[in-house]
Amino acid sequence: MTREQQLAQALIEAADTLVDDFDVIDFLHTLAERCVQLLDVEAAGLMLADQRGQLHATAASSENARLLELFELQGDAGPCLDAYRTGAAVVNADLHANQERWPRFAEAAQLTGFVAVHALPLRLRSTVIGALNLFCAGPGALSDEDARTGQALADVATIGILAQRNLHQAELLTSQLQQALNSRVTIEQAKGVLAERRQITVDEAFDVLRSHARSHNLRLSDLAKDVAQARRSDAVVDLLRGIDSATTQGARPDAA
Amino acid sequence: MPSDRMTAVLALLGGKSSTERDADLLPAAAGAAAAALGVDAVFAGAGVGPQGVVLAWGRDKTSTALQDAQFTLGQGPGPEAVAAGTPVLVPDLAEAASRWPGFVPAAQDLGVHAIFAFPLRIGAISVGVLSAHRAIPGPLADSQLADALALADAVTVLLLYRAPPDPGRTEAEPSAPRPDGALPTTYRPEVHQATGMISVQLDVPLAEALVRLRAHAYGNDRPIAEVAADVVARRLRFEDPNR
Numbered sequence: 001m002t003r004e005q006q007l008a009q010a011l012i013e014a015a016d017t018l019v020d021d022f023d024v025i026d027f028l029h030t031l032a033e034r035c036v037q038l039l040d041v042e043a044a045g046l047m048l049a050d051q052r053g054q055l056h057a058t059a060a061s062s063e064n065a066r067l068l069e070l071f072e073l074q075g076d077a078g079p080c081l082d083a084y085r086t087g088a089a090v091v092n093a094d095l096h097a098n099q100e101r102w103p104r105f106a107e108a109a110q111l112t113g114f115v116a117v118h119a120l121p122l123r124l125r126s127t128v129i130g131a132l133n134l135f136c137a138g139p140g141a142l143s144d145e146d147a148r149t150g151q152a153l154a155d156v157a158t159i160g161i162l163a164q165r166n167l168h169q170a171e172l173l174t175s176q177l178q179q180a181l182n183s184r185v186t187i188e189q190a191k192g193v194l195a196e197r198r199q200i201t202v203d204e205a206f207d208v209l210r211s212h213a214r215s216h217n218l219r220l221s222d223l224a225k226d227v228a229q230a231r232r233s234d235a236v237v238d239l240l241r242g243i244d245s246a247t248t249q250g251a252r253p254d255a256a
Numbered sequence: 257m258p259s260d261r262m263t264a265v266l267a268l269l270g271g272k273s274s275t276e277r278d279a280d281l282l283p284a285a286a287g288a289a290a291a292a293l294g295v296d297a298v299f300a301g302a303g304v305g306p307q308g309v310v311l312a313w314g315r316d317k318t319s320t321a322l323q324d325a326q327f328t329l330g331q332g333p334g335p336e337a338v339a340a341g342t343p344v345l346v347p348d349l350a351e352a353a354s355r356w357p358g359f360v361p362a363a364q365d366l367g368v369h370a371i372f373a374f375p376l377r378i379g380a381i382s383v384g385v386l387s388a389h390r391a392i393p394g395p396l397a398d399s400q401l402a403d404a405l406a407l408a409d410a411v412t413v414l415l416l417y418r419a420p421p422d423p424g425r426t427e428a429e430p431s432a433p434r435p436d437g438a439l440p441t442t443y444r445p446e447v448h449q450a451t452g453m454i455s456v457q458l459d460v461p462l463a464e465a466l467v468r469l470r471a472h473a474y475g476n477d478r479p480i481a482e483v484a485a486d487v488v489a490r491r492l493r494f495e496d497p498n499r
Contacts, residue, residue, distance in 0.1 A: 050441050051405040052257055057445065072444055174401055175342040181441075182341065185379030188445045189462055192452020192488070202449045202488055228380035228452060228462055 003038055007149065010034045010156055024180045025187055026210065026220040027160045028059035035153055036061045039146045041134040042114070043067055046122070046157055047080045048130035050181055051174065055080055055130065058184050063191075063206035066112050070105065071133065078105040079119035080131040087128045089151065090119040092141045113137050118147070120154040124162060129177060132157060183221045190224035197240045212239045261292035262403040269410050286314040289407055293400050295388040296368075298407075299323060300376070301334060302384040302415045309334070309384060312415060318366050322389060325362040332359040333373035334385045341382075343405075344373045348393040369393045374408040376415055378440040379448055381462045383415040409439050416463055443480070450484035457494045468494060 013030060028046050035044035045060035045067065057071035074080045079090040079102065094116055095106045109117060118134040132154040134142070142150070162176050187206070194205040213223045216235045226236045258266060268285045290298045299314030301323055311323045326332035333344040333356075346352050347370050353360045363371065370390040376383045386408045388396075396404060447469070455465035469487070472494070473480040486492035 051402045052441065054441065056441075068445055174405070178405065179342050182377060182379060185440075185443075185448050187379075188448030189379045189381075189452040189455075192449035192454075193456055194452075195449070195488075196453040196456035225380045230455070230461075 003149075006034060006038050007152070010038075010153060022160075023183075023213075023219040023221050024161060024176075025059055025183050026213070028157060028180075029061075029210070031153060031157050031160065032059050032061040035132070035134060035150065038153070039134060039150055040136070040142065041118070042137040043135040045071055045133045046130060047071055047074070047084070047133060048122070048161070048177060048180055049084055049128075050177070053084075055084060056181055056184065058130070058180060063203050065201075065203055067135075070109050070112065070114075070135070073105040073108055074102070074133075076104065077102045079117050080133050083119035083121045083131040084128055087121050087123060089121060089147065090117070091147050093117050093119075109135065115139060116141075118142055118150065120147075120151050122154050122158045122161070124158055124173065127173065129158065129161065129173070183224075186221060186228055187224045190227040193227050193230070194239065198242050208239070258403050258406040259292060259399055262289070262406060265289045265292055266406065266410050269414065283313075283315065290314075290388065293388050293396065293404055293407075295370075295372070295390040298386065298388045300384060300386045300411050300415065312384065313411065318368060318389070319387075321366050322363060322368060322371070322387070325359055325366075329356075329358040329362070331356045332363075333371050334387055337373035337375045337385050338382065341375055341377065343375070343401075345396065345401075346371050347395040350393070363389075367391050370395075372396060372404065374404060376408055376412040378412060378416075378466065379462070381416070381451075381466065383412055383463065386411050409441050413439060416467060444484070446484040446488050447480055450487035453487055454494045458496050465494075 010031060013027065013034075032044040032046060035041060043061050043064075046058050047055040048058045049055050055071075055074060057068050060067050060071070071080070079093055083090050095110050095114060099106045114135045114137055116136040116139075118136075120132045120134070121128045122130040122132060132150065134150060136142070161180055162173060187209070190209060191202045191205040194200070194209060195202045198205070198208070200208070209224060209227070210220055212218075212235065213220045216223070218235060223235060223239075225231075226233055227239065230236075265285055265288045268282060268288065286298055290296060297314055297316050297319050299316075299319035299322070300312050301309035302312040303309050309323065309327055311320060322332075323334070326334045333346055337344040349360050349363055349369050349371060363369075368389045368391060370393045372388045374386045376386055386404070388404060447466075450469055451462055451466045454460075454469055455462050458465060458468065460468070469483065470480060473483045476483070483492065487494070
């Protein structure tokens with residue numbers, strides 16, 4: 001796909017948020033993956049603010065513990081927090097040069113192999129609800145075009161989060177944000193259950209969970225909730241047993 | 257950020273001196289919370305689902321009657337907040353008559369015209385619902401909404417210790433020490449991941465797994481995130497000594 005086609009694809013996915021079985025975390029995860037494909041960056045993630053103004057990692061291009069850690073470190077100081085507080089984009093921030101501005105974050109991000117970061121605010125009119133974080137491993141600045149595309153993707157994310165209906169009400173915004181943040185917590189709990197049941201890492205657990213949801217046409221959040229609450233649906237049983245999703249399309253091999 | 261008034265209420269609820277669970281949800285704090293939210297009263301029901309809801313906080317007459325009406329009729333903002341997993345805000349009950357045909361007249365008879373319900377949950381853990389009501393219709397201000405969410409967060413932790421035990425299991429020790437004041441919204445992802453892992457290790461529901469994780473952190477005087485990281489890295493396992 002060309003870049004334009006990919007961007008169009010991201011917008012179509014956003015439009016899909018208007019359907020009933022839309023899953024916000026799954027959507028944001030896809031969007032983060034799109035950022036990596038479309039922009040000259042190695043990793044991407046989205047952080048959303050709760051009612052206390054604290055930012056939480058909500059989705060990332062790869063569910064990698066080291067990457068998630070980089071989001072968490074921004075609780076005190078980091079580009080996402082700056083973008084969230086000021087509502088302005090932080091573009092082409094050299095990590096070495098920003099050692100003093102974001103001491104813990106800059107150090108950890110460099111240790112992970114990144115040299116520059118960007119943070120683009122997720123805005124709904126005058127309200128900032130979070131930030132899109134982009135990480136670069138090599139030198140070279142984000143072009144103006146990339147920055148614009150990035151902001152377009154950030155805007156798409158905002159649309160996805162707020163989905164549906166009447167965006168005028170602050171209370172609805174709050175509800176949608178609460179819902180997204182709580183879904184994320186459910187997914188973390190499910191990752192833990194799955195990791196322990198299958199004896200895999202929590203990073204692997206996310207990929208397993210997500211591909212299982214896809215192949216069974218389930219919402220990621222619904223499957224995560226069932227896994228976390230130990231509800232014994234067929235899909236959950238297969239997932240916990242480690243039955244490859246490809247083999248479950250027809251009769252379950254263990255059903256005989 | 258919570259307002260100063262709500263911050264004072266939260267401090268009252270999160271007081272670290274007490275080890276008595278029943279002392280946690282101080283009745284006086286309910287009054288102070290209502291004042292901070294600009295409502296007549298607040299109440300919290302513990303438990304969800306068919307086993308019913310126990311009024312755990314705010315035992316004034318109107319709140320008790322509202323709780324009873326919602327439970328008996330099986331409808332209203334409380335049950336809907338639990339089912340939907342999102343806050344249900346009803347600034348004017350008169351406009352919700354068709355939504356809850358049984359509940360609305362019952363509430364109006366009690367002199368209640370605005371009601372706001374907040375699900376109490378941590379991911380897939382659901383412990384109950386917090387409600388606020390007022391005789392005079394009108395929405396919550398944005399700052400009051402933020403306060404209500406912060407309050408819901410604090411009450412969730414306190415009710416976690418009262419979650420009905422799984423049938424056939426012993427409840428967590430009633431005198432279990434209160435862990436640190438960290439609230440679920442401040443938890444790092446590892447805490448939730450570790451909760452899931454511990455629930456498998458001990459074969460207990462998530463709520464109990466989280467209680468055990470918090471108790472372990474408290475008992476060993478370590479931050480919960482640090483203990484959770486050990487669990488996720490498989491440096492620490494929770495084992496049930498009775499197995």
